[in-house]
Amino acid sequence: MELLVEQVGLRFGDFCLREITFQIPDGECGVLMGPTGAGKTSIVEAVCGLRQVENGTIRLGGRNLVGVVPGERGIGLVPQDVVLFPHLTVYEHLVFAPRLRGEKNKQIDRRCRDLAMALGIGELLGRYPRGLSGGEAKRVALGRALAAQPLLLCLDEPFAGLDEATRGVVERVVTDYLRSSGASMLLVTHDRGESARLGDRIWKITGGQLSLDAFDQPISTGGLRQ
DSSP, rough: EEEEEEEEEEEEETTEEEEEEEEOTTOOOEEESSSSSHHHHHHHHHHHHHHHEEEEEEEEEEOOOOTTOOOHHHHEOSSSSOOTTTTSSSHHHHHHHHTTTOOOOOHHHHHHHHHHHHOOGGGGGOOOGGGOOOOHHHHHHHHHHHOOOOOOEEESSSSTTTOHHHHHHHHHHHHHHHHHHOOOOEOOOOHHHHHHHEEEEEEETTTEEEEHHHHHSBOOSSSOOO
């Protein structure tokens, strides 16, 4: 589902982002890069409805999301600081959103178990968050986001701390989902190799704005279309 961010402005304290504009077509991955504190996470939060915009529009599949509550945007979010409900098992995390939507239990169960196996957490379905490592918790959070079948997947440093083999597995799960569903993805990363493997369009944020050369000529060194 195409994401179009146009002329968006954000302000928090003395820091502001001005005229943020970018587009991610159906089935593609857009990457935001830049130094710590540049505003990458704030843009993701604005897209997800967790931060109010001062001006501009955010459209997903042509629908203006400004003013729409987060739960009705059709977006799956994996934040940098993963937060899991301590009283829910891994399985309960995965089925949470589909059950809220009223999907059939058999359909939910099959999808979530398949996701768990693909992410390498199939043996953890009965565990609670306190029994998970940091990497396992990240995979649970990603599975929870994917189980909801989002139109847009927003990932903020989702692979940091994962070993190389696990990172490769998780990246394949994400790219397979985008290819099969037509959903788009907004990825925040500091890892140039990661951005090259996954990114169809890559922008750098400096001085409160997207770099003009990166916006006018998106870098495409690899990406999901390759």
